[in-house]
Amino acid sequence: MTLRHIALFRWQDGVDDAQIAEVERLLGALPAAVPELRSYSFGRDAGVSEGAFDFAVVADVDDEAGFVAYRDHPDHQAALAVIRPLLADRAAIQYPLPG
Amino acid sequence: MTLRHIALFRWQDGVDDAQIAEVERLLGALPAAVPELRSYSFGRDAGVSEGAFDFAVVADVDDEAGFVAYRDHPDHQAALAVIRPLLADRAAIQYPLPG
Numbered sequence: 001m002t003l004r005h006i007a008l009f010r011w012q013d014g015v016d017d018a019q020i021a022e023v024e025r026l027l028g029a030l031p032a033a034v035p036e037l038r039s040y041s042f043g044r045d046a047g048v049s050e051g052a053f054d055f056a057v058v059a060d061v062d063d064e065a066g067f068v069a070y071r072d073h074p075d076h077q078a079a080l081a082v083i084r085p086l087l088a089d090r091a092a093i094q095y096p097l098p099g
Numbered sequence: 100m101t102l103r104h105i106a107l108f109r110w111q112d113g114v115d116d117a118q119i120a121e122v123e124r125l126l127g128a129l130p131a132a133v134p135e136l137r138s139y140s141f142g143r144d145a146g147v148s149e150g151a152f153d154f155a156v157v158a159d160v161d162d163e164a165g166f167v168a169y170r171d172h173p174d175h176q177a178a179l180a181v182i183r184p185l186l187a188d189r190a191a192i193q194y195p196l197p198g
Binding site for chain 2: 003004006008042043044045046048049052053054055056058064067092093095096097098
């Protein structure tokens with residue numbers, strides 16, 4: 001089984017490129033720090049669709065225990081402490097990947 | 100380049116298992132019908148986190164043209180015609196996958 005965690009962010013008005021770059025720097029360090037991460041990607045909206053969220057994070061882990069290890073990892077919590085004050089909206093899900 | 104499309108759905112109150120199973124049947128036919136889909140998955144929320152959305156769809160395509168081919172494919176449009184009336188909320192993004 002693989003459990004896929006998805007989080008979509010919508011930034012508050014005024015969040016600038018340097019703040020998003022800092023978020024990317026913090027998230028980019030997580031795969032090396034969190035061994036439970038089997039696959040990890042994040043990125044900015046490509047501007048293809050109107051009304052899209054601004055930023056996506058996708059983390060694939062083995063199971064719920066892997067998700068909790070990622071969620072509660074101090075480096076992830078440190079990233080969230082930077083992200084949370086920037087958020088206007090957030091959408092998330094965890095769903096099992098087939099196969 | 101890979102462009103990843105993510106759509107998260109929150110169902111209206113009263114949407115039942117048979118209706119979601121019909122959505123899954125329609126979406127499950129898309130990889131065979133839409134050659135632009137490089138990778139495709141969807142699934143119901145695993146119930147791990149409070150406040151999560153109910154259903155996720157993740158489609159990986161080569162580029163914006165691939166996304167548009169998927170978005171506008173008649174079988175996808177037919178699935179959306181079933182999905183839209185069930186929705187209380189939707190969140191989406193398209194972001195470039197590294198590598």
